[in-house]
Amino acid sequence: MTSERPKVRPPYSGGASPASRRDKLRRKLGDNALGYLFMAAGIACFALFSWYPLVRGVILSFQQVNFVTDPIWVGFDNFKAIFDDPLFYTAWWNTLKFTVLALILGYLVPFAIAVVLNEIRHFKGFFRIAVYLPVMLPPIVVVLLWKFFYDPGNGLFNTVLSALHLPTSDWTQSPKMSMISLVLVSTWANMGGATIMYLAALQNIPGELYEAAELEGASIWQRLRHITIPQMRFIMLVLLLLQIVATMQVFIEPYQLTGTTNPDTITVMVLIYRYAFTVNNDFGLAAAMSVLLFIVLGVFSAVYLRVTRDKD
Incomplete structure (x- = not known):
């Protein structure tokens, strides 16, 4: 009787060999x-047109830059200067x-129109x-259109008021109406989205x-309060944060309708x-102001990301 030779297991190599892994x-x-x-090309474009300007802007905020003389490192002097400016x-x-x-207008009016x-x-x-x-019109076209409406001489609004x-x-030049006039333009132009x-x-x-609410005899306002608004809380919060970030960067409306010298709408x-192009011609001051705005908007952006992440 022949005895079977025991099978010898190969030593454990811990997985594939280095050559096979390579x-x-x-x-x-x-x-x-x-x-x-393709991914590298996209990252390169994003870095060139987004990350580099961001980093460059932060560096400029600590320099005196007018593109006539060489940049001068001034540290926090730019921030001190803008805090001392009453216009700040x-x-x-x-x-x-x-x-x-x-x-008040751009948040509630679109909601009411959507319900209708x-x-x-x-x-x-x-x-x-x-x-x-x-929304499909270029912003400058919208502003020029409303500039005709607001014309104090032959504008559409004053013509209608005179007829009545x-x-x-x-x-746009009245201290009481100038800000409301800008808000009306912005609301009309952006409420579609x-x-x-x-x-x-x-x-x-x-x-x-x-x-079910109708069977229970709920009125329109009760359905709106107990069904519509609770079901839309998330989208309403997201749009609230996005509108805050967008409205705090308003520029075209005051620049075109009231100019850069009106203290009521600056x-x-x-x-x-x-700071950059008219009075001071100092890009360092403009960059310092931009950094402060970036910090404020960054807080709202962080809240927006946190809200959407929690929803996901």
């Missing part, structure tokens, strides 16, 4: 080479007023296009909820423009 990695890189090439506080106050007024559009059964496409149309035997207004987003959220609300972005 071959596998080489094949993987070769298969994805085109994808890595005026610009932030005007920006805050514009943001609050723009949120959601209830319309006929010509829905026409009304949605009509609401969204201003009502007092006319200087609109928010309205469409609200409308999309409304259409995602289950219809069974409204049917905003942070207009003051940055003044």
